[in-house]
Amino acid sequence: MTHHELLRELQLKNKSKIVLLVADGLGGLPQQPGGKTELETARTPNLDALATRGVLGLSTPVLPGITPGSGPGHLGLFGYDPLEFRIGRGVLEALGIDFDLGPDDVAIRGNFCTIDSQGIITDRRAGRIGSDIGKALCQKLDQIKILGVEVFVRPVKEYRLVIVFRAAGLGGAVHDTDPQKTGVAPLDPVARNAASQRTADIAREFLAKAREVLKGDAPANFFTMRGIDKRPSIPTFEEVYGLRPAAIAVYPMYRGLARLVSMNVLDAGQTLADQCARLEAAWNDFDFVFMHYKYTDSTGEDGNFAGKVQRLEELDAAIPRITALKPDVLIVTGDHSTPSKMKSHSFHPVPVLLAADNCRTDACTSFGEAQCLQGGLGQFPAKYLMTLGLAHAGRLEKYGA
């Protein structure tokens, strides 16, 4: 029996409110061994007060040593096993441009490339064309018609694009056409199973027509396809947890991930203040709110230790507006670590803070990695975080008599 099957059985409805505040890439590393991490360096009096009255811990997003992307990182926080529910690259790219993927859609990440007169790839990124050129080419490709299929072509950034085929019954298992090197022709789209043969045929027809459309557009006179897939079939928050969920996220990718689990995606504005205002306005309409804060990750990716510290202090300053609403359970955590020392996502466990009236408090009095290691939640798989949230909200019946 999976934990989701168990939660479906045990879910209990009440009037409690749960807030999940995700500081993207929250976990960090000291600049020098023995020093303090970004979170430990930041002055965070509000988070420290929450840490004192709540309980801390460290979550493992996927498995020990595994660095998650944003997709698996968030699925884990949402309580979905990221090894069971996989999100294809094409799907994530579509979510990242706010494309509302439906159950009949196959999403594909495209890369504009340069081919020579023999059809051989000479540049896998088409000389890194500007976004304006990419956008214009996508508009041309979007005009291609294929019988019985809706086709959508959307620019992402520079040489990157998204292609979506929409038709009932399309399978999503088709191999990449990107050969991952120059000096060879793009591969044919080959189905990985019988249910995806039609998808492969559509892709082949689309590529043939696209080659005609783009033939005068060197350096971007063709494109390769990667991460061809449908969105995974994911049970909703309502089904599994009995929650009416909302998402307040500024960046499209996170809105898309929230939509995957059928959250209501609210207009988040542009700033943390906008997000707090939205939270206040929507407070009575939902049981669960996911708020996403991007800048702890982007400063980490930039290798900007001081910048990440500052962004954490900005986040801390927003906490009183959230606690003023008196959520029954407030969780502050990240989807993964992004140490500025590494300039990338990392595999390190992620700080977790859970504040609720009936939590078993530990000795921790500030929010940081070393304190979290001493915390009462211990180290646990991120997929159980929602279970802990529901438990502290009184939303689970006893298991067995």
Place this chain on the structure above:
Amino acid sequence: MTHHELLRELQLKNKSKIVLLVADGLGGLPQQPGGKTELETARTPNLDALATRGVLGLSTPVLPGITPGSGPGHLGLFGYDPLEFRIGRGVLEALGIDFDLGPDDVAIRGNFCTIDSQGIITDRRAGRIGSDIGKALCQKLDQIKILGVEVFVRPVKEYRLVIVFRAAGLGGAVHDTDPQKTGVAPLDPVARNAASQRTADIAREFLAKAREVLKGDAPANFFTMRGIDKRPSIPTFEEVYGLRPAAIAVYPMYRGLARLVSMNVLDAGQTLADQCARLEAAWNDFDFVFMHYKYTDSTGEDGNFAGKVQRLEELDAAIPRITALKPDVLIVTGDHSTPSKMKSHSFHPVPVLLAADNCRTDACTSFGEAQCLQGGLGQFPAKYLMTLGLAHAGRLEKYGA
């Protein structure tokens, strides 16, 4: 490979003795955040001495955030995955009145109710009749004969009863007849699979006859059926662990749970002193003894912080009689937490103390939740506790060469 399959392979017999002392609902919460729990408040010099020479930890009975009932809580302590082995409500109720359920038995929890002349339920608990009335009605129902089936009807308390059908080959998968509300008739007993069709038919015949028997007995002129099930098929302690096990428990439910895993259930008397005397008398006859102490849970359920503290001190006072027997491994733990602040079972991890000559001692010098969080056993699923016990008793071979 499950841990049970592994233990069957690795089990080793020797002369060691293991005692598992379960203080029901052991874990707690402080009355005020930052305060001490019941266990931390209690003066427990003997347990503290054990904690100093042993190793502490915290166990998770089922999964993080899941509150267990007594059944799953104990199965976990006995080393059985409580998500794999499930115990139906009817079975637990039968165990709770010391009914010796066999493998051919289907057990049903019954609730006397009141129906009107149209057969519509007007009171789901028959005006909460006294236990004496319930007992008399059960004696009448116990006379009902059904061809090819042994029928047992036993009172539990007030409006609650247990019905057992005994016949070879009966399936246990039949839906409740309790509609969970008044103003409607009881439901028909419907089989959930083909193997349980005969059970459903028997239940229908029994209900028809019972309606005749009870027709003059308003307010208790009928009953509903819930939690219809057979006892799960559970491998024995002898098979999995190579242990000759005994149980010394005052309350029937815990004797029943011990019987489920084929422990020898000894006469426990009424008090902890009686239990200790029984332990001493039986010391040479068994390898493993489960002792159950109820009052830490019942005081917790009553919201009686001081009472739970006192019961813990009484338990502590009994420790020297147990240690005087020099068990090779002594484990003191609970099946779940019952914080008096919550007046119910809870999802919080459960304190564990394991004392043995070869344990890797930690820095802990008293038995309490905060110390357990720092303990050498860490936080671990309760189902591995038996493995730890066997290991410390030298009862497991090396795995692989």
